[in-house]
Amino acid sequence: MSGCSSGSRQSSTSDACKEPAAKGSIVVMAASSMVNVLSDVEKTFLTTHPCVTGITYSYGSSATLATQIVNGSPADVFVSASEATMNTVKNADKTVTINVFAKNTAEIMVSPASRFASKITDVTSLSDSVNSGITVGLCVETAPCGTLANSIVEKAGTSRNTIADTESPSVEDLITKIEMGELDAGIVYHSDCKYAESRNVATCVVIPSAVNSTNGYYVAALTSRSIAQQYVDYINGSEFKSVLQSKFGFLAP
Amino acid sequence: MKQRTSPSLKVLAGIAAAFIALPLLSILVRTPWSDLGNMLSQKSTRDALSISLQTSIIAALISCAFGVPLAWLLARSQSRGLSALRVICITPMVLPPVVGGIALLTAFGRQGLVGRFLYDWFDVSLPFTRTAVVMAQVFVAMPFLVLAVEASFRQSDKGLEEAARTMGASPSRVFFTVALPAARPAIMAGLALAWARSLGEFGASITFAGSFPGRTQTLPMAVYELVSVDYRLSLVLSLVLILISVGVLAAMRDRWMVGR
Numbered sequence: 257m258s259g260c261s262s263g264s265r266q267s268s269t270s271d272a273c274k275e276p277a278a279k280g281s282i283v284v285m286a287a288s289s290m291v292n293v294l295s296d297v298e299k300t301f302l303t304t305h306p307c308v309t310g311i312t313y314s315y316g317s318s319a320t321l322a323t324q325i326v327n328g329s330p331a332d333v334f335v336s337a338s339e340a341t342m343n344t345v346k347n348a349d350k351t352v353t354i355n356v357f358a359k360n361t362a363e364i365m366v367s368p369a370s371r372f373a374s375k376i377t378d379v380t381s382l383s384d385s386v387n388s389g390i391t392v393g394l395c396v397e398t399a400p401c402g403t404l405a406n407s408i409v410e411k412a413g414t415s416r417n418t419i420a421d422t423e424s425p426s427v428e429d430l431i432t433k434i435e436m437g438e439l440d441a442g443i444v445y446h447s448d449c450k451y452a453e454s455r456n457v458a459t460c461v462v463i464p465s466a467v468n469s470t471n472g473y474y475v476a477a478l479t480s481r482s483i484a485q486q487y488v489d490y491i492n493g494s495e496f497k498s499v500l501q502s503k504f505g506f507l508a509p
Numbered sequence: 510m511k512q513r514t515s516p517s518l519k520v521l522a523g524i525a526a527a528f529i530a531l532p533l534l535s536i537l538v539r540t541p542w543s544d545l546g547n548m549l550s551q552k553s554t555r556d557a558l559s560i561s562l563q564t565s566i567i568a569a570l571i572s573c574a575f576g577v578p579l580a581w582l583l584a585r586s587q588s589r590g591l592s593a594l595r596v597i598c599i600t601p602m603v604l605p606p607v608v609g610g611i612a613l614l615t616a617f618g619r620q621g622l623v624g625r626f627l628y629d630w631f632d633v634s635l636p637f638t639r640t641a642v643v644m645a646q647v648f649v650a651m652p653f654l655v656l657a658v659e660a661s662f663r664q665s666d667k668g669l670e671e672a673a674r675t676m677g678a679s680p681s682r683v684f685f686t687v688a689l690p691a692a693r694p695a696i697m698a699g700l701a702l703a704w705a706r707s708l709g710e711f712g713a714s715i716t717f718a719g720s721f722p723g724r725t726q727t728l729p730m731a732v733y734e735l736v737s738v739d740y741r742l743s744l745v746l747s748l749v750l751i752l753i754s755v756g757v758l759a760a761m762r763d764r765w766m767v768g769r
Binding site for chain 1: 614618619620632634636637715718719720721722724725734736738
């Protein structure tokens, strides 16, 4: 079944690629919480989209990437982890169409090496007044994961200043420092924590929904190239969404 | 007597000078002068400035206290393997600072080679503290001082040291009463260089010490973070850093003019 359908698809798309402009590689700027997902589906996407000869990824905090895009950094697609950062790009270029394709919640990611591992039960247990000497990281306020963390610590009745010992420029940076054991814990995305937990490099403590918040993931084509639109269509498609939700723990938009 | 310079060389030199001067002047032009006082008095600005000044001065002094003896050893010791030691000691000068930050984490982090014992035995956790900021600055800045002072020790008059020694002065007395005073200008220059380098440190610090406003966030880190949030304030902080840098060079102008 798959052989037949992919065969017919192959011939029709390779016809469409005959024009040199329709074929080439694309640059995708994406929120760092997307890194595992996008590298997971890259091969599948490239096989099913022969017009796209390669993808260059640039990962970072959505806020940093948005600034780079507004300042003229060449990119075909922007995948952001918040509406606000996507709007930064849209405000600079009104022709951009944005689409939400997933949601995420937050979780407390705990280093297995931490001596506080068994004592971290909720958001307030991250503060020094509950666990003296605990070292906790949050994303910077400007990054979507930092905005998310802010709303959570406030709902939990504490503050960023009480909890955080350091701020990471992006969620990837934060995760690395927890995995290295340099931080005891941090507030990261549910999807990232699940991925780390599956590799046994971290444990996750659920934040109850009364305290938790969600963020949306948005995608937009930044150029009018057809191959950029193909990538955006793939991200918005049901196949990608099912991978996101079943394999990586994202929520439906 | 005035020397003649060829016109084509003048053009190339002019382009080189303009390329360096233009970006620096652009910051002056774009700086929101009317809001300057207001922006400089903001708590976040004052915090970053005071952390920067405090850590960089301590880092320069530590670099001096340990770097001068190291320079002396490199200049005078006959031991084998000394050239390898020199290469290792000045590597941070050419190393991307972020690599230095990772190196510091692997050595002094809570899971690091040394840091693990500090944490397990003494409950000392270095990363993400103000101490870590200073350590990162010393790591990148000390080599500048070592190199400047070592060169001076090498050029200094060995005859004087020899004379002192034959008159019965101990090695440490030779160092403190003969060699050290002779190297004073180089030590001052090394101090200034190490201080300026510490003040500008970013890569190693943000990796090893993190960036937290009011605790570990220095001026360069604040500039980096503000670029995407408050561009005007990042310009003001950049201006402060430029003025300090120019100030250091101006204070050391005698040093740079040597040989003219």
